[in-house]
Amino acid sequence: MVKTSTLQDVARVANVSTATVSRTLSNPDVVSESTRRRVSEAVKVTGYRINRAARNLRTQRSYSVLVLLPDLANPFFSTILEGISSHLSHEGYSLLIASTKQIHESGERLIDYLDDVRADGIIILDGSLDSQVVKMLKDAPQANRILFACEWIEGTKFPSVRCQNRNGARTAVRHLYELDHRKIAHVTGPKENVLSITRKEAFIQEMAQLNLVLKPEWIITGDFSLAAGCLAAKTWIEFKERPTAVFCASDQLAIGFISELSRHNFKVPRDISVIGFDDIDFAEQFIPPLTSIRQDRLMIGETASKMLMARIINPHDDHTDDTAILPISLVIRESTAKYKT
Amino acid sequence: MVKTSTLQDVARVANVSTATVSRTLSNPDVVSESTRRRVSEAVKVTGYRINRAARNLRTQRSYSVLVLLPDLANPFFSTILEGISSHLSHEGYSLLIASTKQIHESGERLIDYLDDVRADGIIILDGSLDSQVVKMLKDAPQANRILFACEWIEGTKFPSVRCQNRNGARTAVRHLYELDHRKIAHVTGPKENVLSITRKEAFIQEMAQLNLVLKPEWIITGDFSLAAGCLAAKTWIEFKERPTAVFCASDQLAIGFISELSRHNFKVPRDISVIGFDDIDFAEQFIPPLTSIRQDRLMIGETASKMLMARIINPHDDHTDDTAILPISLVIRESTAKYKT
């Protein structure tokens, strides 16, 4: 270990007190021009770097934000992380990450991150936390430094950022309708998931509004994964009366679905039109290129970070409009086509 | 803010000194049975949580590791992160992440993370750092707390973890050879990238060993991305004499390649056999399912984390065997097939 220089060292060189050095660094306007110059010089000479552990202890803040992911290995989240990270680093904050699984396995409590000055706030990307954990978070005095993104927990007042899920599902149905499809199936996400439920409800609603027949078995329960998409395809193949189009609650589902169909010599969109949700990077390169409902994941991340930072920095402000709902858009590619009798 | 209880509070309740509480918590064997019980009780009563900022200042450690990614939005890295994260959390360490781009934009120096007690070590997943930065890292007194994973920097002595890149490339060529392909192309990663170079050299070497003709234009420079794969496909289409098989230096390249071919009505493996590298999740679900050289990304992450931790905890030990090279495996799927005249 090398000895790095401290505020003391700088103060000595600049011939001022440590208080003055500290002020020069964090609030330069408050010191005189000449002092500022002398201190800057001394900082350069000594190669001074602030010791964050010391600052953190003194200010009781960590200048870090924790992002909790349900699953680190899911590429859906990487762009969201990018958005969060870019805003945080701009604000001089660090990004800490953890997965729900790990937290669970290690027996740690999420709230401890806030308690023990590891993080100043938490962005949760997992709406399926168990109710025990949610209750603890809700009741915690630091609850105002927790924010949900993408997913959220029904019946709680945590601020959250998400996309227009209802609008997305309805747009998907309408797109298929306009291509003359009348028998439309839906592959859902995990059963209890808030996104699954929201998108499914909107799907049902739009189907009704368009006066389309919806057989109960046409709603196939999945779980957002490639594998569930494959299973759903098998279900579709078994149908006596096959829907001519399907709205999948995620692109991974859609890709798995199409992939499995092709193994049974069905072709998309010849035999069925398929639309996904998310517009992940692979959607465009898939064969056929996937029609999808696009979420701006970068913006979700940035918005989440901004909203959380506002609460960390001004905890007593009124943060009333605490749900940001970001627009989706329909990206039409080649997996959906006009229905031909 | 709520007042959380401190060591002092616990000490008061247990009627011992703060020193004893601290010892009970960090080194229980050294206190008497009865003290241990009393302290544990007091911890429970007070709901004590250690203040990490205080511990970090006192010990001059952060109990965190920084992972530097070239690009947060690249799904290739998520599983590696999972491996790192799971090991770190097991050791009571936190995971900090940053991207090369951000570091660059914010003007921060990587080494500052070590200097200012934000991180105890750094895992770098980016072998394309500019030479200025590399020089600074090499010369830093904390250089022994830096480790490379996946990629590395030629001519430096940083410890590193990577897969058998040469063996992977040669295995790919041999697989195609055994399927009777004799004209084999190669799409490389980014020109200066150490993985690109290593895999390309091994490719050339194996081609020679098998006495195969290799026209210079059959080596197509790419950059690991889907888009570069598309471009490479266009190049292949233009060839007068088309290779019957291609080894792509990444799965994303392979997927882009196949995708573009299909837009021009070529089919894989009918018209050309394609093998990728990495075996990312999508490889299996692609149409056709992609033959690939598999890297165990979870293990890369775990190994990297373990090696780095060993250096952090025992900085003066002999860490001689400081390069771990992990095995690859050939995963045969449907994008490669017997060559038929």
Add this chain to the structure above:
DNA sequence: CTGAAAGCGCTTACAG
């Protein structure tokens, strides 16, 4: 086995 005490390197209210 335990305690008194020093000190990690900052920030900030207070006084001038």
Add this chain to the structure above:
DNA sequence: CTGAAAGCGCTTACAG
């Protein structure tokens, strides 16, 4: 505009 001083909450060498 600046400085002296307290103190954030721990850990650890030292003494007993």
